[in-house]
Amino acid sequence: MSRTRTTAAGVFSAFAFSALALTAVPAAHADDASTTDPCASQQTQLDRASAKYDALQAKYAEHPSKKNQKAKKAQAQRVERAQARLDDCRAEQA
Numbered sequence: 294m295s296r297t298r299t300t301a302a303g304v305f306s307a308f309a310f311s312a313l314a315l316t317a318v319p320a321a322h323a324d325d326a327s328t329t330d331p332c333a334s335q336q337t338q339l340d341r342a343s344a345k346y347d348a349l350q351a352k353y354a355e356h357p358s359k360k361n362q363k364a365k366k367a368q369a370q371r372v373e374r375a376q377a378r379l380d381d382c383r384a385e386q387a
Contacts, residue, residue, distance in 0.1 A: 332382035339375040346372050 330336070346368045353361040 331386060332379060335375065335379040335382045339372070339379050342368065342372045342375045 346365070349361075349365050349368050353365060
């Protein structure tokens with residue numbers, strides 16, 4: 294009896310948790326839709342890429358190596374692409 298009760302409690306709690314998680318997902322997306330700037334996601338990507346590039350610059354300034362230079366170059370390209378996407382989005386809005 295104890296094993297059956299434990300199994301039933303586990304199944305019920307898993308079901309309750311999944312139902313709770315599914316109800317929270319639409320609410321999270323509803324908050325994102327309320328932004329007025331249609332290019333907000335591109336701006337966010339650019340901000341994150343720039344912050345990561347700045348962090349890499351500071352981290353690798355003391356010990357430059359070929360691997361570090363490649364990482365900085367790759368992140369610089371990500372920043373350029375994010376900037377291009379943001380510029381394209383703003384051009385479409387104008």
